[in-house]
Amino acid sequence: MAIRRGVSLYSFQNETFQGKMTLEDCIRTCAEMGANGIEVIGEQTFWGWPEQSVDEAEITQWHRLIAKYDCVPVAHDFMLDYKRYKGREMPFEEQVASVRKDIDFGARLGVKYIRALVSIAPEVLVAAAPYAEEKGIKILIEVHAPLHFDHPWIIRHAEAFEKSGSGALGFLPDMGMFLHAFPPVWKEKFMRVGVPQAIADYIVKAYEDRVLSEYVILNVQQMGGTGPAIAMAETLRHNAAFEPKRMLDYMPRIHNIHGKFYEMTPDSNGSYIEPAIPYAEIVSVLKQGGYDGYICSEYEGNRWVEDAMEPDSVEQVRRQQVMLAALLGEPAPQLRAAA
Template identity: 45%
Template sequence: MTVEDCVAFAASIGANGIEILPEQNIATFPNVSDAEVGAWQEMVARHGCELTCYDMFLDTKLRRDHVMSDDEQVESIRRDLVLCNRLGIRNMRVLVFVRPDILARCVPYAEELDVHMGVEVHAPWHIEHAWILRTVEEADRLGTRHLGLLPDMGIFMKHYPPVWRARFEREGACPEIAQFIVDQHEAKIMAEYTIYEVAVKLKGNPTEVRMAETLRHSPYSNPKRIRDYIPYFRHIQAKFYEMTPDARDPSLAYDEVIPELIAGGWDGYLSSEYEGNRWVQDVEAVDSREQVRRQHVMFERLLGETGRETA
């Protein structure tokens, strides 16, 4: 599929908000011409869509000759804010490791360009993690509406993903130990305890230990707490690993989170982020379009809209 094929498909299922990763989607990045900016805007408009979020990257430790200085980091972020504004986008996803004090220095640029910098709240972090709250504290200290959070729904993993378990079993995890790991996650036992149990007490093989280690990145945040942080975000990345044929997510607590967003009066986009492909591509052809379509059927149901057929 071309990029325009992807946009056309999104429009066909009623998903008219398009999130863009310029470093991957625009070949001439960061030197993007006005003509290229115009071409992107015209392309999404042709399909009745709009650009909703700009995903920035800050590879501070990947410079060949040195680690980026604070000034270089600020300049890199300013460059992204400028391009985000030129594309007509008002939300920018910021990677979770970017220091709050660096972002504070970028707030004047964000305010001038009217772009909200949302720090991605990505597993294993959660909304009330001390590192995440530092960004909230900076936003409050500066009294700005242009710095906040961008939740990734992977932080609401209520149940262990079936596609994860199936992949580990195909790679050699025995069903009994896999079930033990799933049960530990269901009981929300600290990941390190489970890893120890599997590696030492159960003498798990390397695959079983790797499965246990996924628990470090599988938090279940309290959905009721998201409402308190609605003022700090403008966009949401709707992570998911699998949608069942009846358009339900077996792992992430969307049926609890979306009612909280509605009750909190939040009005914005949830941007589908399907990451189940890597867990099934060893045994079947990946049908990302069908998975995304099912997620949007779920969204319609949870929003109380008239949903399409699930199959």
Template identity: 65%
Template sequence: MANAIKRGVSLYSYQEETYLQKMTLEDVIAASARMGALGIEVVSEQSFWGYPAPLPDATYDHWHALMDKYGTTPVCHDLMLDYKKYKGRLMPFEEQVASMKVDIAHAARLGCPFTRALVSISPEVLAAVAPYAEEKGVKVLIEVHAPLHFDHPWIQRHYEVMEKLGSDHLGFLPDMGIFVKRFPRVWKERFIRQGCPEKVADHIEQAYEARTLAEYVINDVEKMKAGPAAMAMVTTLRHNLYANPRRMLEFMHRIHNIHAKFYEMTADLVEPSIPYEEIIPVLVEGGYQGYLCSEYEGNRWVEDAFPVDSVEQVRRQQAMFERLLSPKPTAHAA
């Protein structure tokens, strides 16, 4: 089946290199373009010094010059409204709305048709900013992020508000971390290096893949008295899940961008924990036409023991996408 899915990158994937100042904004955009990942998603606090304070016109001019130079397309700005920790107090409703409008205006200046909103933002705040988003031509997308999923009551509340408003400037951005089918190898190996006994790590891994209720497994490990690393590993079960990718089909008319989360890409172009070979056919079936934006988060699981090469990891995922998105040859009868 033909598809119009496009390939992109969240610059968050290169957080290791940008934080250590090994790569500039231009470097990471150039690297993405070389892979054929021409859609660019940006976490502005990572890429623009001083944001969310007002940025000079020169910053936007530079951004657009880079887009032109490398043939890339602005896709999404990830807003980071953390209203519960704002200056040590809860941000009032009116301030949340005003803060989101700053992000929407910023996304518009970047040329991004979408801005990602954190899942903690209330449906009422989204409803309040919808008219401004329409004015600016920016769709605000709630990130569906583990441990939430499309059947979670909070996501259902958001969906009900979107449908009631009827605004086509509100939608969803699913993070593929809601489809972690197997316990990530790099997680397990890190916890073992930190002191989790290998037998306990095996037990946790097997329990996750058997879909055993997290609290039962946590209770098991508490009884084992296996130490803090074992407890840290087992409590990850509270925050991760494998939902059914086909549940995206019901919401596809509101899915406009995707975080293609991954923790590890092997040399043979496989993500061992997230089954993209099952996910992408669902997107094709649903007629998804947006970007798959690579989001590498494996760096934090290997940096204690191994060099981090985010560029190579993203390159491998993009090569996997190129393969999975290529039209399959049609068999002809003799």
């Protein structure tokens, strides 16, 4: 099987929150781009989840739309924020029960994978794995910046997964951990809120030179930077240019990819590039490793531009899908008429 193109509906968070796009609009839009893999966050797509159960009518509608637009339900991203649960830390048994609840929900949606937040302890996922196996679901811990595949927390998960012997445990790498350049939309936003040009230029160059974040923060302070300037420097604490090739050692347990991006800009070949994330290298590594799952577009540039303009999430996702199609050797996506 080949690498396939999909979309996380998280990409359309602005439009769905504002009521500009319905679930059908989102799924139809993805299908029109030839990106038939659909990933959802339960809280965004199904109002009231997980505190409230989802009516069977909503699940029926979900499956009707998936079939209507010839799409594939790929993943449900769940949010076990056990540290902030009702003002107390959720006990181990409740954490496992909560994961089992999301496994059940994923099964109702017909997905093969559910995304676990990186904060969840491996022991919780290992305890939930037998139930996931029964339901035909794989639990994928998201490897998300500032963590990476050489981080002790991720290594701890990998060791626990191997010791468990369960095939229901794996990884979902977020491509934001391969941030090889400071995103231009970040710089522009910080300058709009008051970061002087000289300091902004320095931070971008320091990131390019891989200067330790603590030195950058100190230097910005000494340059007279305050408030937004310090905040811009502090982004270096949470982002780094980790190496895509590190995915190769984990490929047998990698089953879905978050195609994180902040902005797609035209390139000289009539396609598009993400100026901060090396997608050509990423796709090459995935091909080398024999990856055969989806790359699901995950647009997060909206929060960096919405103070200055109305985000056009659909156009941004479309541009990434054009880029991915080119990298995968596919024809440029053509808009497909609704079924």
